[in-house]
Amino acid sequence: MTHRTHLRDLALSLRSRHVAGRPLVLPNAWDAASARIVADAGAAAVATTSAGLAWDLGAADGDRLGREAALAAVARIAASVELPVTADIESGYADTAAGVAATVRAVLDAGAVGVNIEDSSHDAHDAHGPLRSAEAQAERIAAARAAADAEGVPLFVNARVDTYLAGVGEPGDRVALTLERAARYLAAGADGIFVPGAVDPVTVKALVAGVDAPLNVMAWPGAPSVAEFAALGVARISVGAGIAQAVHALVRRAARELLTDGTYGSLAGGLDYGELNNLFGGGR
Helix, strand or coil: CHHHHHHHHHHHHHHCCCCCECCCECCECCCHHHHHHHHHCCCHHHEEEEHHHHCCCCCCCCCCCCCCCCCCHHHHHHHHHHCCCEECCCCCCCHHHHHHHHHHHHHHHHHEEEEEEEEEECCCCCCCCCCCHHHHHHHHHHHHHHHHHCCCCEEEEEEECCCCCCCCCCHHHHHHHHHHHHHHHHCCCEEEEEECCCCCCCHHHHHHCCCCCCEEECCCCCCCCCCHHCCCCCEEEEECCCHHHHHHHHHHHHHHHHHHHCCCCCCCCCCHHHHHHCCCCCCC
């Protein structure tokens, strides 16, 4: 089986799992170890977190990590599991639509079969403020779609709409603004719509009804449960950098306890060495 044929099969598998009411649940990973653990826990696919991945490589999140470093990490993750991998590529690791197309080709070379592309702008001089214009973002999504299609891989393009995350517009206008952007992105070739920051059931129900594609939400402590989101018609649920943040909080607690109290209680409950090592084909 050729690399592209294998990717096509993985991409079709990923697509088939986006079902309204029976959501694809993604505990986001950021390196090979977390990806292997997520797969072993029973995940149907592995999604990366751009923030967790950037922190792991010593960079801040927010388009500060270069394409080469980011996709080398994605390649390590994809090589560590047999599941479909969808990569959070921030805004495409490029300033232009052509650059986004080059990133998508590199994503496929890395072995991933899905991408998240956000419409946030990290350019302080962008006239549209925290978000790119819908027209410019649609052009970038179209470039991503065309690049994947040219390679013969049905890449799942998850278009992220950051209206809620960035607090764009008046709260009462936000659903309409989000739906307007979502429609533009879908017309440009996106396969799904991701609206992080929207968890209120009334809002989510309105988004599900108004988006003619699978809807992805991001969950955190206090958000509705997977079952509750499923009942609203959500098709995909992820947790962003949440697991990475929890892991790093444990690192800090354990380090402070060791350095200040000289005790080791924070280490209780860790994965057994042999169990963890065996995930990578080792053993005691």
